[in-house]
Amino acid sequence: MVNALPLGDSNSLVVTYADIAAAAERLQGKAHHTPVMTSTTVDRLTQSQVFFKCENFQRIGAFKFRGAYNAMAQLSPEQRERGVLAFSSGNHAQAIALSGQLLNIPTTIFMPEDAPAVKLAATRGYGAEIVLFDRATQSREELGHQVAQERGLTLIPPYDHPQVIAGQGTTAKELIAEVGPLDFLLVCCGGGGLLSGCAIAAHTLSPGCQIIGVEPKLADDATRSFHSRTLQTVHNPNTIADGARTPYLGKYTFPLVLHYVHDMVTVSEAAILRTMFFLWERLKLVVEPTGALAAAALLEGVVSAPGARVGVIISGGNVDLKQAAKLFAKASRLSKPLPPIPWARELS
Amino acid sequence: MVNALPLGDSNSLVVTYADIAAAAERLQGKAHHTPVMTSTTVDRLTQSQVFFKCENFQRIGAFKFRGAYNAMAQLSPEQRERGVLAFSSGNHAQAIALSGQLLNIPTTIFMPEDAPAVKLAATRGYGAEIVLFDRATQSREELGHQVAQERGLTLIPPYDHPQVIAGQGTTAKELIAEVGPLDFLLVCCGGGGLLSGCAIAAHTLSPGCQIIGVEPKLADDATRSFHSRTLQTVHNPNTIADGARTPYLGKYTFPLVLHYVHDMVTVSEAAILRTMFFLWERLKLVVEPTGALAAAALLEGVVSAPGARVGVIISGGNVDLKQAAKLFAKASRLSKPLPPIPWARELS
Numbered sequence: 001m002v003n004a005l006p007l008g009d010s011n012s013l014v015v016t017y018a019d020i021a022a023a024a025e026r027l028q029g030k031a032h033h034t035p036v037m038t039s040t041t042v043d044r045l046t047q048s049q050v051f052f053k054c055e056n057f058q059r060i061g062a063f064k065f066r067g068a069y070n071a072m073a074q075l076s077p078e079q080r081e082r083g084v085l086a087f088s089s090g091n092h093a094q095a096i097a098l099s100g101q102l103l104n105i106p107t108t109i110f111m112p113e114d115a116p117a118v119k120l121a122a123t124r125g126y127g128a129e130i131v132l133f134d135r136a137t138q139s140r141e142e143l144g145h146q147v148a149q150e151r152g153l154t155l156i157p158p159y160d161h162p163q164v165i166a167g168q169g170t171t172a173k174e175l176i177a178e179v180g181p182l183d184f185l186l187v188c189c190g191g192g193g194l195l196s197g198c199a200i201a202a203h204t205l206s207p208g209c210q211i212i213g214v215e216p217k218l219a220d221d222a223t224r225s226f227h228s229r230t231l232q233t234v235h236n237p238n239t240i241a242d243g244a245r246t247p248y249l250g251k252y253t254f255p256l257v258l259h260y261v262h263d264m265v266t267v268s269e270a271a272i273l274r275t276m277f278f279l280w281e282r283l284k285l286v287v288e289p290t291g292a293l294a295a296a297a298l299l300e301g302v303v304s305a306p307g308a309r310v311g312v313i314i315s316g317g318n319v320d321l322k323q324a325a326k327l328f329a330k331a332s333r334l335s336k337p338l339p340p341i342p343w344a345r346e347l348s
Numbered sequence: 349m350v351n352a353l354p355l356g357d358s359n360s361l362v363v364t365y366a367d368i369a370a371a372a373e374r375l376q377g378k379a380h381h382t383p384v385m386t387s388t389t390v391d392r393l394t395q396s397q398v399f400f401k402c403e404n405f406q407r408i409g410a411f412k413f414r415g416a417y418n419a420m421a422q423l424s425p426e427q428r429e430r431g432v433l434a435f436s437s438g439n440h441a442q443a444i445a446l447s448g449q450l451l452n453i454p455t456t457i458f459m460p461e462d463a464p465a466v467k468l469a470a471t472r473g474y475g476a477e478i479v480l481f482d483r484a485t486q487s488r489e490e491l492g493h494q495v496a497q498e499r500g501l502t503l504i505p506p507y508d509h510p511q512v513i514a515g516q517g518t519t520a521k522e523l524i525a526e527v528g529p530l531d532f533l534l535v536c537c538g539g540g541g542l543l544s545g546c547a548i549a550a551h552t553l554s555p556g557c558q559i560i561g562v563e564p565k566l567a568d569d570a571t572r573s574f575h576s577r578t579l580q581t582v583h584n585p586n587t588i589a590d591g592a593r594t595p596y597l598g599k600y601t602f603p604l605v606l607h608y609v610h611d612m613v614t615v616s617e618a619a620i621l622r623t624m625f626f627l628w629e630r631l632k633l634v635v636e637p638t639g640a641l642a643a644a645a646l647l648e649g650v651v652s653a654p655g656a657r658v659g660v661i662i663s664g665g666n667v668d669l670k671q672a673a674k675l676f677a678k679a680s681r682l683s684k685p686l687p688p689i690p691w692a693r694e695l696s
Contacts, residue, residue, distance in 0.1 A: 035383040037405065056632040057385065277669055284404040284665035286632040317632035321625055322680075325673050332670075 012255040017204040019166035020173055020197065023070040027170055030102060031066050034058050034171075036178050039283055046298055047306040051182070053175040056287055056317025060094040062243075063171050063194055063315050064158070068095035070167030071156050072103055080105045085153040087140045089115040090243060091316055092158035097126035108153060110140050118320050159193030160250025169197025173205060175311050181206040183308035188293035188315050189213040189222045189264065191246040192253030198313065199260035209311075213257065213264040214297040216241045216272060222249050223264040226257060240327065241272055243290030243315065265303060267296040273331040275299050279314070288319040289327070360603040365552040367514035368521055368545065371418040375518055378450060379414050382406050382519075384526050387631055394646055395654040399530070401523040404635055404665025408442040410591075411519050411542055411663050412506070416443035418515030419504050420451055428453045433501040435488045437463040438591060439664055440506035445474035456501060458488050466668055507541030508598025517545025521553060523659050529554040531656035536641035536663050537561040537570045537612065539594040540601030546661065547608035557659075558610040562645040564589045564620060570597050571612040574605060588675065589620055591638030591663065613651060615644040621679040623647050627662070636667040637675070 037052040055063040072084060083106035086096040093109045100107035107128040111120060112135040124130055133143055148155050157164065171194065172185060185202045189195045192213075199211040215223050219237035225248070233248040249257060257264075267275075272289050275296035279287045287295075294312045297303045319327075385400040403411040420432060431454035434444040441457045448455035455476040459468060460483040472478055481491055496503050505512065519542065520533060533550045537543045540561075547559040563571050567585035573596070581596040597605060605612075615623075620637050623644035627635045635643075639662045645651045646660060667675075 037383075040407070059388070061632060280634050281669055284409060284634040286628050286634055321629055321676055325676055328669055328673055 013259055014162045014252050015165045015169070015197065015200055015256060017200055019162065020169035020201050023066070023163070023166040024170045024173055026070055026073045027066055027167065030069055031170070032058050033174060036175060037283060037285070041282055042299070046304075046310070048298070048308050048310045050298065050310045050312060051175065051179045052283070052285075052295070053171060053311060053313045054285060055171060055313060055315050056285060056291055058316070060091060060098050061316055061318040062091040062095070062288075062291075063168055063313075064091040064095035065098060066170050067159075067161070067164035067167035067193060067197070068092065068156060069099040069102070070170075071161055071163035072096070072099045072105055074163055075105065075154060079154045082152040082154070083107060085144060085148045085151075085155050086110070086158070087144050088158055089119060091318055093119065093123045093128070094126065094318075096156060097123045097128035101127045108147065108151075110144050110147075112140075116320065157250075159191030159246070160252050161193075162252060165193050165197045165200075165252060165256065167197070168194040169201040171313060172198035172201040172311070175313070176202065176205040176209075179309075179311070181309070182209045182311045184303065184305050185209050185211045185311040185313075186294035186297055186303060187211065187213055187313045188241075188244060188290055189215050189257075190244040190290065192222060192249045192257050194313070194315060195222075195261060196253045196256035200256065202311075203260050210262040211260060212297065212303055213261050214293045214302075215264065215266050216244050216293065217266040217268050219244050219246075220266045221247065222257065223266050225249055225254060226261065226264040229258065239272075239289075240269055241290040241293055243288070244293065265297050267293060267300060267302055270331075271296045271300040271302075273327060277328060277331055285314065286317045286319070287314055288316050291316045361607055362510045362600050363513045363517070363545065363548055363604060365548055367510065368517035368549050371414070371511070371514040372518045372521055374418055374421045375414055375515065378417055379518070380406050381522060384523060385631060385633065389630055390647070394652075394658070396646070396656050396658045398646065398658045398660055399523065399527045400631070400633075400643070401519060401659060401661045402633060403519060403661060403663050404633060404639055406664075408439060408446050409664055409666040410439040410443070410636075410639075411516055411661075412439040412443035413446060414518050415507075415509070415512035415515035415541060415545075416440065416504060417447040417450070418518075419509055419511035420444070420447045420453055422511055423453065423502060427502045430500040430502070431455060433492060433496045433499075433503050434458070434506070435492050436506055437467060439666055441467070441471045441476070442474065442666075444504060445471045445476035449475045456495070456499075458492050458495075460488075464668065505598075507539030507594070508600050509541075510600060513541050513545045513548075513600060513604065515545070516542040517549040519661060520546035520549040520659070523661070524550060524553040527657075527659070529657070530557045530659045532651065532653050533557050533559045533659040533661075534642035534645055534651060535559065535561055535661045536589075536592060536638055537563050537605075538567075538592040538638065540570060540597045540605050542661070542663060543570075543609060544601045544604035548604065550659075551608050559608060560645065560651055561605065561609050561612040562641045562650075563612065563614050564592050564641065565614040565616050567592050567594075568614045569595065570605065571614050573597055573602060574609065574612040577606065587620075587637075588617055589638040589641055591636070592641065613645050615641060615648060615650055618679075619644045619648040619650075621675060625676060625679055633662065634665045634667070635662055636664050639664045 216239035224232040276292035564587035624640035
């Protein structure tokens, strides 16, 4: 069931299950062991047995803490003393900042000037130094590499890093350890760190499990890359799933995705919104748009798995309520002209 | 530490820990064993170790399922065949309807004509027969008793019923079994079913624990009853915590509250709103206004317990998002002229 190796040989598969098991030990007592939620309503609607792994309850509100901490915990004493650098306006920024606080490593985060004030404050609250840049005129990569070199900082990228990938893989490891083998595992995909890490874990712990990556239709680079077996890109896709706006898979994640993932699918913006608020209203879970991607594939019938045991990863819950209120208004406006949800009749 | 017995002798204390233990066995595999959540942010802000028992994840979205199921599971074969009657426009209605579906008992629910369509649909969805009445011109008690007598139905009240109280007490039993002894247990109070049940459980399982009931200031009948040791009432209080609009404690719950509860406190409407959205945004929990009452007492500094182990019951999460969006707008308008939250400086 596993695809033939692309892009050279097995040397390109830099992360193994042993790395994930080691990451799990490092994260013991540091990351939350997040709950797995079930819902009789969801099971009835999908005709499956569904297990939601709720990383919205992870520290900093998203799975990103796992990878950041796992990478930073392995730095040498010298690297720790000099500090870590990251680029991010989102969950990775907070993950790096909190890991730095816990490990006593100074952190510098490059954030765009127009990042939401609440995210700047949260990241600064964990003790990170914030460096603002103008994304219209400055390249964060250039700036960052320059600062990293000047100050001797270690750059921790948000997904394309073996120890980050191994950390994210502990999510699926925990899920399968708790609920047992799965027939399907649905995971959202931005840069592919969570997807590839979880795919490696599931491949070892639940060998029959089909791993399916889920992207927004508007940011379908990984899906196109997967099916064409050639790296594809997107530029500033206008999806509400901000965690999936990443322009391309990485040099580590792409081969891992090709090797361990069984299929990639996409969901519409309307499907993401509907699913997000369904999870809020019915499951009582505050989920961010990206966090609803995997669930959307199942609840909207893109993936249909009657009778199967299905793991669904809810990747995060960092949405500010002002933005959510706007999205809710948008969802309400959208709900009329759209085709009905496959199971809408059952609910009426 | 337990108050002297009021209103006669110990015969007025109709529920014992043994009833709660028996209820827990009946609920095994029927009710969800809801997760306990912790938050390093909350612990830091309150200087306590806080354990949130999340009944918003209970079946039907609130603790009410426990009491309804426990009461209905003990009906005789004749009573089951004739069926059950309840009055409720809220969580009790859905709890009775779902319990009826699971136990194969027909249910009839009296709901006011102006109940939200979504609640009518949800209750009907569990197979209950809905009888609408005009609350301006008809007394639901009179109507209900008439119908109950005509059809031989058994009336299950929402809180003032020994087996309902015993069922609700399983909430605290589960919490203490999972996290160990507590110094404080904070529980919201409407009619006192959840509060008295949980107080009995904590009294046995965590003998040093101080049990504190929390009401809205606008619906403070139980607090006044507790302090005056005489039953007090409120009429149609205009609190957003709709589960706490109950006009008075019951003939079973009042003696139990006086005997087992250590203190009663109240929180403002602004405190309820702020806490509710704090729980949404920071803990990623969708909580209804009543569900935020107990947490509000702690987060707003009404109860201060530095160094203590504090259990907080989140009673439910049934709020529709349209209403929540309105409440959020209200909270945003309120936030300026109000006195700052005690820990606001720490967050800025």
